[in-house]
Amino acid sequence: MESTLSKTEWKRGSAELLILSLVEARPRHGYEISKLIEQRSGGTVRFHVASLYPMLYRLERRGWLHGRWVEKSGQRRRRYYRVTRQGRRVLASQLRGWREFVAGINRITEAENA
């Protein structure tokens, strides 16, 4: 289930992958995550508040993310999410599954177009 994504979970699955990989390097808050997804996809992928936060909460419930309120001087407090050890394992396995999937697609499409 972690590495193979069924059709219905397609979008959510890829969103999980995106979020986990964004917080892998360092903890980020929700707005930062949504900005990064938008920027790095060149504006093609966007998550609104109404989908992003339920997703974050779900990942947190599963124990893949850990959210923590942080107060930095001169700023309002924000909730930062970092990936947990379990989350890291899930990310690795999802990435592997994703790469295999893409490689599979590529082989098919390359073969057809050759």
Add this chain to the structure above:
Amino acid sequence: MPEWKPEILRRLAPLKLPATREAEIVDEIAQHLEDRYQELLASGQNEDAAYHTSLDELEDEDFFARNLRRVETEFHCEPIAPGKASKKFFEGTLQDVRYAVRMLRKSPGFTAVAVLTLALGIGANTALFSVINAVLFRPLPVAAPHELIDVYNSSPDEMLSHLPLAYPDYADFRDNSKTLSGLLGFAPNALALDPNGESEMVTAEGVTSNYFDVLGVQPVLGRSFEARQDVVSGTYPVVVLSYNSWRRKFNADPAIIGSTIRLNGNILTVIGVAPPNFSGLIRGLDPEMWIPLSMESILHLGDPLADRGSQWLFVTGRLRPGVSASQAQAELESIADGLALQYPKSNKDRTVVILPASQVKIIPEVDGAMYATSFVLLGFVGLILLIACANLAGMLLARASARRREIAVRLAMGASRTRLIRQLLTESLLLSLLGGSLGLMLTIAFDRLVSQALQGLRLVIPVQVGLGLTLDYRVFVFTLIAVSGATLLFGLVPAFKASGLTLSSTLKEEAASAGGSRSKHGTLKVLVVGQVAVSLLLLICAGLSIRSMRNAFRVDPGFNPNDVATASFYPSYIGMNAAQSVAFYKSLSDRAQVLPGVRSVALAERLPLTFVIQVTSCAPQGKDADEAKSWQDVDRSNVGPEYSQTMQIPVLRGREFDERDTASSTAVVIVNEALASLFWPGQDPIGRRIRFRQDKDYSEVVGVVRNGKYRTLGEQPRPFVYRAAVQHGSPDLTMLIRFTGDSRPVFSAVREDARQLDSRIPVMQLQSLEDKISVSLLLPQIGATFFGLLGMLGLVLASVGLYGVIAYTASQRTHEIGIRMALGAKPLEILRLVLRQGLVLALVGVAVGLATALAVTRVLSTMLYGISATDAVTFVGISLFLLFVTMMASYIPARRAMRVDPMVALRYE
């Protein structure tokens, strides 16, 4: 800046999230929308457009809520702090537990003391219960124990109402019963194992060959007896070892099956090893082997299997499925009636009594006493738990005061009182559970110690006792009951008190508590008084027991047990009678006489204070025709020449037995002072004659010796008669050797001499007389240890409790003390003030404790030696000691109070 929160709240409303969770989400989303808004403004949008674009992030009215619902309802979590009423019970409980863990972690010192206190209180009870459980409650480790019944005989003119059976009666019941699927018999016995040099006395059971089959007990090694091999006497020389003896005596040799052992000079083949938990049907007895009854020659039962007259076989049967005990009773009664007609001489008055085996623990006659003793002991140990609970309750009350603000805040935030009580009780329960677990560990350690002590007992009593102490579910259930009982005891009052605060008063009058109003600590004071009283009671019991033990050690037994070596010989085990053994003993004594350092040598059938009692009925000449009145039941022993000299019992008149007394000469006796004054008050007994009930001839008194202690150290002077061993009795005698110097060469010389004279005769129990009679000190020692431990535990717990309460109340009065000092009170006056508070509590406690002790210690009177159960010295001494300890416990906080700086104290709160 736009207000985001109402918008978000409106969308979240249908979810009905817990308040804190909702607030958290609103905070986070509002922050996000604000970030987005600021960014849009920065990119040049006007405020209105930026506002709407940001709000679009929430999409249509219920999309956000729908998405969130799936996540949030999976895991609906109530906030911890306010303790609001919850709809779901278990979820709230989980939360209570988490909160309790957090609170206990915050004060590790309190938690450690509380857990340790409870561990001692609960552990003491669980430990005792584990012993009682092994004796009284644990079912026998056999198949379907509820189907087993014990069969006894009963005769109207017998003292005991539950008698063992005669073997022929047993066989008739077994062969004719239709209601029983099997009927087995067994008889405990002492045997000599491996009679090379010194033999070892082992506890064995002679059993019918269907024993293991009827019980449904499978050996772990080898097999059990083949049924009906015991019909022909002496043809089935096999033995089944107990698991313990296989481990202890044969080093758990896996190849033991088929090998042989020597018992009472006979060779038997080991055919099986019983399972580890099986130790026969009598609780507390730990037989080391089972031997077929047909080997009566080895078992030297003394009563042949064919004799219907002698009753010695314990009988247990298994009911057929669907048969009730009363049906079996009816059937066996009719068989017994038939036997009474057939054998009127032996069976005329015999009736059958059937009891479910589960009801019989040792034998019916002593079971009642076992139950009574158990509950009395549990009662005493229960007091320890009571003190521990009082301690805890005090600590919790003090803590509750410190938590007034927290509790008031929670009440203000809408927590219900029930919920708060539940939360506080959860904390208490957690403490008890921790204490209970630690207590169980203490129990395991205690059980190990007891098992070792029981094995050590082997040196002083001639049977193997063992309880197979293990923690089974009953012990766990008992611990759980103790834990929950304790929780309610110490947790309920503080929880109700703590939660019963009125809001406004607490939040406002926090400082007023420092005023030290007296009524406020009423409950605490009652607790302290109770603790002091209970620990005084326990200490008095401890004091009485310890003084009694010291008395017991100082009691003059009437002989000198020092520097006497003993060795017991059992010619009867190899079938010799008294006459045949005379030569053996003669040579043995002669050889021992000349050993270096040996001063005198004597033989005796039984020794005083070893719990082997022989009673005989006798009457003085001239009064022996008179049936009832003049006949006396008198303790006796058969002894040889120089007995009094060796034991150093003063001969007051006449002489000892000597060479003049032979098997063919006039029968002679020596009496003690008590018997002399009983039979011939004010007259010289020498030359007088008495008759024993079983004798036709008279025996002449040749000497009078001083009274001694015979059965117990605490007994009143008891009539005693010595008969010449050479003229009567058993061939099994104990040799007494009074020596100077080292005992080891004496023992090895005796062992060697016996082997040379007749290597078949078992020699056992080579030990000093002091060790041998130490069994008589066992009861006072056990009593002193038991109550000594309880007393110490009680004292420690009560001191901790008193210290805690005084320290707490003193700290509550810091403000008051400050005022007093500011007004000119001297530090010493403050010290006195606080000390007085402790002293008053202790005095009241001591008064209550003394009154209780006066009423309760009478229970102990039977086990006290040379001291009254209401001994004034003990009562006063212990009271003063306890007062001293309690003063010390209050002194530490009192000194602290004395050093209060008025300036600091007045600023306090």
